[in-house]
Amino acid sequence: MGKERNFHMAKPLLTIGLIVKDEIRCIERCLKALQPLREAVPCEVIVADTGSTDGTRKVAEQYADLVFDFPWINDFAAARNAVMDRSSGSWYLSLDADETLDPDIAEIKAFLNDPRTKAYTSAYLLINNYVDPNDDGQYTAFEANRLLNMSTGLRFEGKIHEIWPNAALRNYIYLRKTVLWHDGYIHNGVLTASEKGKRNMALIEQQLAEDPDNLLYLMQAVESSYTAEQSIRYVRRMVKQLKKAREENSVLAAAAYRDALRIGGEMGMPEYQDWLEEALAAYPQSPYIQVDANYMAVMTAQKARGYDKVLTHGQSYLEGIERLERGDFGPDGLRCGTIAAGSNSSRESVILAMAMAHAKRREWEECLRLMEEHPVETMSAGNVGKWLNVAYFSWEYIDLTALFERAGKAFFGAEPEEEDKKWKLCRDAFIARSNEMFFYVPPTDLEPDEFYPEKPAYPLLVALGDCDLAYAAQVMLAEEGEEAYAAAEHIKNWGNIPFLVPLKLLIFYFPMPEPFFEASSEKLTEYAENLARKLGSQIIDLLPSQEPRSPMERLWDYDLYIGAIKFADWEQDEPEKLMKLHRGFLRQSEQFLSWYYHPDILSQDTLCVLPGMHRFAWYCCQAERSLAQGDELAYVRNLRASLKNAPGMKRMVEYLLEQLEQWQKKQKTEPPELLELANKVWEILARYDPNDPAVTALKASPAYQKVAHLIERRGQLISTNILQ
Structure with a gap:
């Protein structure tokens, strides 16, 4: 039995429906976030529990108008339709427990209260997927058809990745200011990625058995593949069907090409380059191609040292990102999945690839411009090292002193008053990559047109100011022991200092400073x-x-x-x-x-x-x-x-x-009598300190002189005073 519905409530305008299983991590957060919308619009919340054992149902009952059990039958559409069958709202909003409604509900409130919107069959909402558990600013976007006019009488279809049928799209609208924040990709649920892939693939293959040429099902199979063999097999099958059917749904075709490029690049498939050229030629304005495909092209070209292509594809990518930021998603929007390379982190990666490409081409002004426009303290943690790669490669040719002075203040000045996980991760990444720079050795097997710095970028680290890294760099630059030791005395935390620094002190025959031994x-x-x-x-x-x-x-x-x-x-x-x-x-x-x-x-x-x-x-x-x-x-x-x-x-x-x-x-x-005499002399020596006058006298005696060579030979094997 579930929680009883409040029958005294006016007929709801909106039903919000969820299916859940073991969502204790996020269920309360999800339901709490709905409260502003429930206060603004007559709403009901209905939850189907498909077998929770972690207390999810008990929490749901505190917030939902109806909670009921639905035995799991390996069919997501069936579970969601059970919720829809119990709803009484004019509109139906489908949610997942790992999604949170953005507090800005003005758009959806206005939409639901406007009688003219009854003409619409459904609405797409914007879904932002978090991609970094330590940085809320890193997310990718897509649009999902989540709001349905119940007068259509439609229900979900599909055992897995369930959707409403095409009739829901007869007259749809985009609500792009109504945002759901999804964190399911950065937090493991009850199932591991492999377990989820196996579960999903079993359901997808059932659907493919009934409809083997369905491009959407093939895309889902590519996405849910949990072995390399599966991925390659399904991606080739998908591209074959894509070319065979000449898919009229351009947004679906573009997304399919994007998925093919992802697998082709990861697996090193020989078809990758052909697929890339086909996609860029056929769907240049699709965000799945202009953003995601160009991103992959940049990364591929960078590995191949194709710096011209890095710059060409990078520019196209950045133009696509500008379109996304303007909300210009094209006529079909982002309704076939997330833009994988749409996060700030991906954008930074492309910019840094372009900066390095300019450096490799000796276009120093362009390289410096990108570095100055995107300083290291603005980078995500995963890109701090890449920024430093460009800096440590180009430091002999462009003046980066001011940028490192800023970095010193940002990372090694006063720490944030409140705990800032992103700042700490970025600072740690800065330290880790800079430590690697201490071990830099110029490569010797260069191509005729290649070049590298001749020495480590210690002067850049000195520019950081009053911090351990700067003093460590001063030690490495020192030409005299006193100078090195004076710098080393300022190092407070030796736990992050490369071993080359104490090595430099040893080479100068200097001891380690006292703070060293606090490590x-x-x-x-x-x-x-x-x-x-x-x-x-x-x-x-x-x-x-x-x-x-x-x-x-x-x-x-x-x-x-x-x-x-x-x-x-x-x-x-x-x-x-x-x-x-x-x-x-x-x-x-x-x-x-x-x-x-x-x-x-x-x-x-x-x-x-x-x-x-x-x-x-x-x-x-x-x-x-x-x-x-x-x-x-x-x-x-x-x-x-x-x-x-x-x-x-x-x-x-x-x-x-x-x-x-x-x-x-x-x-x-040796004669036995000489060996016996040597043993006696050895025993006497072992009983005395080497500096004792008795030892001096013994060594001057004729008896000692007879066996001196034996004593010295034995002394090469063992010393008489080692263990005294």
Whole structure:
């Protein structure tokens, strides 16, 4: 049973009908938005629930005049017609729960209250589809036949993508100031995109079985295809039917060509170029071609480096966008689907493609004009990087300083008082793309007519002013260590700074400034890995010699050593350098592990709680102790055990075992009594600090001189004081 109708209400002029299932996300918003219209015009709201289990029905009952159950029978038209059969209004407005009526109802109110409108059979409303969940300014438009004169007696047709029959179009009107805002494309419903495609395709194929040449059904099949094979098969079938029938409905034919171009471009179909030329020649004034087809042509030409075509198609596209903004949709309007490339974001993409095309053609004034007319702070988040691509390509040829000064104020000045998700996304996109610029290397395989900047655009980032990116760029431009360090001290948040900046400080043999160590431990580890990947074992030669000033600095030093052993070339680097690295790693590991962990954890029974590389380090230290005590078998066992915790360190372990094997071979050539004396001397050295006077005296003794070569050889494998 549903909520009872208010029978004391005057006969409604308008019935608003919905079918719903599990729409708890949006049902209340949709029904609340109808209140101004209900107060302005005698209305009733009727809702059919096709099986909600999330509380949708309970919410609907609070707002609707009638809510009833309609068992789902795989037929959208049947469900909507069940609502129409229960309506008593003179006009019927069909809505979906994920649509919201715009507060400006003046046009539809005037239309419904004007007795002369009874002559119309139906009306199209404007539907704006949101395309970006983080930016309400990004949407595309189309027109849908949603308002029906009930005196026509018409009902919906079609199991899927249901519409009123052509008789509804006998005398229709466009209400282009009456807007429905639709967010269903940016929010997942109960069904995933794949599940929805499968459901829709099953219903569409039933209709195609009855009417295989129906162009509208073929378009719906193309739209609902959920595999590449389906898309290609149905788009070819659609174009074949389009050419065969010579479709008289030009708006439908243009929309079909547009859909064919979308699939053809995405799938790299060989027919794409022919379809594009056919569409542009046959329907140049259709917004589906002038806007959408030209947009696709711009993107295709840009990939192919066809800069002349980018500019030609781009200009046609922009003329089409101007028509849309004027409301000049042509005689047939937008009633065959949304203009996919009609959003501000798409317009920006075309403008930036044209700016880059001008740059590639060395038309610098035109490039600069577009950049100035469309500064980066006005871009949507997805196009900030594209704007910067043009800037970083052309900065040596045009002066962009003023634009970057503006960007600095917009993105790195005072933050908005209220949370602004779009601003944050745009700023983050600016930072991310600028960080990539730090790694710019001019290409070497250029065509004869190609050119690229010779160096990164650091001066542009300096123009941003008082912000971390600007100071990072100053570090990269610095020619002296003091200058680099002074700039680095101004960087507040190192979490967004490329690793080349700390690398520059290391190259100058300067320590990291204190704010550097306020970054997260994960960020410091990432820095260390990137630096080690770049420098390998050479990194230890750049480390400052002073003791760590803070726990995070100790962690940083240790991460650098871990990175160094990971990325050292254990096959090609000089043995002395590798053994120096190994000893430094052991020394750092012994100090770090005993400082970072409780002693009870540093045992074989509880070692499993440590990260893999820390377990690896513990076993390496154990191995070194074994070797220092002369237990070569234990040394081998511990090294092999370390590999179970860090398989990626196999080459290092193999190198150490090879060094042991070489040392053992040399030992076999020495007299036993000399080896015994060497062991005794080694044990004495291990008990004392290297700077102890007793060690100095021992090394001056005749006994030491006899075995000095053996001690030095053993010292190449292990140091007596590494683990003291």
